[in-house]
Amino acid sequence: MTGTPTVDSPSPGASLRELVHVALPLMLSSGTQSLMNAADRIMLAGCSEAALAAVTPASMLYWSVVCVPMGVVLYANTFISQYEGAGRTDRMLSAFWQCLWLAIATGLLLLLLMPLTRPFLALAGHTPAVAEFEAQYFNTLCAGSPVALAAVAGSCWFSGQRRTRVVMVVSMLAVVWNFGVDYLLVYGVGPFPELGIRGAALATVSARCAELACYIVLLQRDARRRQLPLWHQCRLDRDLLLRYFRFGLPNGLHFFVDNSGFAAFLLLVGRLSNTALAATNIAFSINGLIFVPLLGFGTAIQTLVGHHMGAGHVGLARRTTWQAAALGVFWTGGTGILLILFPSAALYPFFVFSSDGGADIGPLAAQAEILLRFVAVYSVFDALAVVFSSALRGAGDTLFPMLLTLACSWLVMVLPAWLVSEYYDRELKWLWLASSCNIIMAGLLMLIRFQVGRWQSIRVIETREFPATADPSHSPPNSD
Numbered sequence: 001m002t003g004t005p006t007v008d009s010p011s012p013g014a015s016l017r018e019l020v021h022v023a024l025p026l027m028l029s030s031g032t033q034s035l036m037n038a039a040d041r042i043m044l045a046g047c048s049e050a051a052l053a054a055v056t057p058a059s060m061l062y063w064s065v066v067c068v069p070m071g072v073v074l075y076a077n078t079f080i081s082q083y084e085g086a087g088r089t090d091r092m093l094s095a096f097w098q099c100l101w102l103a104i105a106t107g108l109l110l111l112l113l114m115p116l117t118r119p120f121l122a123l124a125g126h127t128p129a130v131a132e133f134e135a136q137y138f139n140t141l142c143a144g145s146p147v148a149l150a151a152v153a154g155s156c157w158f159s160g161q162r163r164t165r166v167v168m169v170v171s172m173l174a175v176v177w178n179f180g181v182d183y184l185l186v187y188g189v190g191p192f193p194e195l196g197i198r199g200a201a202l203a204t205v206s207a208r209c210a211e212l213a214c215y216i217v218l219l220q221r222d223a224r225r226r227q228l229p230l231w232h233q234c235r236l237d238r239d240l241l242l243r244y245f246r247f248g249l250p251n252g253l254h255f256f257v258d259n260s261g262f263a264a265f266l267l268l269v270g271r272l273s274n275t276a277l278a279a280t281n282i283a284f285s286i287n288g289l290i291f292v293p294l295l296g297f298g299t300a301i302q303t304l305v306g307h308h309m310g311a312g313h314v315g316l317a318r319r320t321t322w323q324a325a326a327l328g329v330f331w332t333g334g335t336g337i338l339l340i341l342f343p344s345a346a347l348y349p350f351f352v353f354s355s356d357g358g359a360d361i362g363p364l365a366a367q368a369e370i371l372l373r374f375v376a377v378y379s380v381f382d383a384l385a386v387v388f389s390s391a392l393r394g395a396g397d398t399l400f401p402m403l404l405t406l407a408c409s410w411l412v413m414v415l416p417a418w419l420v421s422e423y424y425d426r427e428l429k430w431l432w433l434a435s436s437c438n439i440i441m442a443g444l445l446m447l448i449r450f451q452v453g454r455w456q457s458i459r460v461i462e463t464r465e466f467p468a469t470a471d472p473s474h475s476p477p478n479s480d
Contacts (some may be wrong), residue, residue, distance in 0.1 A: 016323050023300035023324070025168035026159060030296030032175035036207060037292075038285050038349075039179050040200040043186040045350055051197045053274050054133035056281035057124075057266045061134070062141045064260040065113060066148070069106030071252025072244060073099050073152050077299060078306040078394055079244070080160025082461045085310025091240075091461070093233035096157050098240050103153040107146030114139045124267045127274070136198045144205030151208050154215025157222075160303060170214045178207035247398050247460055254389070254402035261409030261438075268414070268421045269431055275363050276428045282350050282364070283371035290335045290379050291386075297328060298390035305394030306460070314456050321391040321450065328383030336376035343369045371432055378436040381443030388446035396458035397449075404445055413438035 037059060044051040076099035083091040117138050121131045158166040181203035188194025195202065223230035266284075270277040301324045308317040339346055347368055351361045389401040416434040420426065449455075 019300070019304065019320060019323050019327070022162045022164050022304060023297050023327075025164035026296030026300045027293040028296070029164070029168040029171035030292045030294075030299075032171040035175050035289075036178045036204060037288060039175075039182050040197075040204070041281065041285050042349055042352065043182050043200060044197060045352075047186065047196055048129075049274055049278055050127065050129040051133050052281065053270070053277045054126075054130045055137060055197060055200065056284060057126075057263065057270060057277070058134040058137035059141070060259060060263040060266055061121075062138050064256060064263045065142075066110060066145055067255035067259050068249075068252035069102065069110070069149060070152060071255045072106070072248035073103045073149055074156065074299075075099075075244065075248035075251045075393075075398075076153065076156035077160045077303050078247070078396070078460060079240075080156060081162070081303045081306035081394070082310030084161050085307040085312075086461060088461075089228065090233065092160070093228060093230060094237050094240055095160075096153070097234045098237055098244055099156060100150065100153040101236065102241075102244065103149035104146055107149040110142055110145040114142050117142075124270065126267075126270050130270070130274070130277075133197045137201045140198055140201035140205060144208055147205070147212050148208040151211040151215060154212060154219060157215075157219060159299060160306075162303060162307065164300065166218060170211055170218075173214065174207040174211045177210045178203050181206050243460070247396055250398035250402045251393055254393075254398065254405050257402060257406040257409055261405075261414050262435075264410075264414045265417055265431070265435060268417045269428065271421055272426055272428060272431075275367060279364055279367035279371060279428070280432075282347065282368045283375055285350070286339070286346050286372060287375045287379070290332060290375070291382055294328060294332070294383055294386045297324065297331075298386040300324075301387060301390040302394035305391045309395050310461060317391070317395065321387065324391070325384060325387045325447075328387045329380055332379040332383040336379050339372045339376040343372045346372060367428065370429065374432045374436050378439040381440040384443035385439065385446050388443075388450040391450060392446070392455050395455040396460040397455040400449055401446065404449070405442060408438045408442045408445075412441055 040055050040059075041052060044055055076095055079095035079099075080092050083089075083095060117135045118131070121134050121138075124131065126134070155167045155170070158164070182200055183189060184192045185195045185199025185203055186197075188199075193199075219230070222228070266277070266280065269280045301321060304320045305317040308314070308320065344365075347365055350368075351365065389405075392398070392401055413434045416437075417431045420430045420434070424430065
């Protein structure tokens, strides 16, 4: 049909094949984002321990401030997928434009944070060298926020319609770009200046610029090919914007309370020693290679649940979620076993560029190896948290995941970690035990919330009636 994409359109119904078809490209796409983060750490390991210690707290601090607008923008996936399920291409276009305007406006607002970076980081108690590197990395990423958020908005147009291979290809091109520019700017190869940690951040921003350029070209091409009135829907839609804030703001706050909790956790780890912080950074980087693909998996679940809810097929949304839970546990369980059996292989890339002036790899590697055992255990429950919270958000239940994450992150993880670092034996393993308990509890409680079933009665888009004789195993036809 005219308005239905012929490329990357999976077979109808809530089949395992459909789930894999939509999820796998997004998992690979999210994995490339993790590779971009890991690239900075790998390159900076050859600079100094201070630079390596600074990069993860700074990147998590940046994510803590950008995640609220990004969560609102990313909720375009649900709007677009539900409108696609309902066969409303006109509303899909309007939803895309609202998300783009929000992306640009909020990205510009984030620039106001840059003058506050150094005074804020001084409160963390890190060494002056680490604090300065953190400020350089954060401010450079912050300057690129409008471009990064606009690129996310562009990706939502394709991922919301289950055309996820487009997102995967663009992300892969961006990560290749990032690796090349990272090496040039961190070490100052050829005519390029040696910028260290600032160069690593500049490489990430330049990769976001490349992503945005790709989406601009692809969006124009898509509109011409499908004869879509792209520019006719660019006006502001007050009702749709209000619904973006109603459903999208808790989605963004969910990211904020989760990641600000982990940022606070890292700041507490940094009070123990630079070695403890660097080991934690490495363990989280390896954890990211497992977890970040789950974020893409979660986006796919949110999209598919949204599509089935928009089409009026609640049973298919439920079946998709349970299939996703089984796949998520299989992925994290398998990778966790590998971490336990081969920890040295996982740690090896982080010390390839080590030199006499770099990080002291002996104690660092020993501590990181212990932390990987925590990662192996809690990753299974991380999968449950991602799968069921994504399904809830795809149906419009965005408030509960945010409140649960707030309680678990700060009461189960940050508060005990602070008590240990302030009053007890200040051993890293106790802080990591608190972090693991947070993730385990979140995973189990998200599952219970999904089983309660309140999400089935929530409506994100305008109500639309479907014929009583419609086949529940198929999506309704696109009305384009």
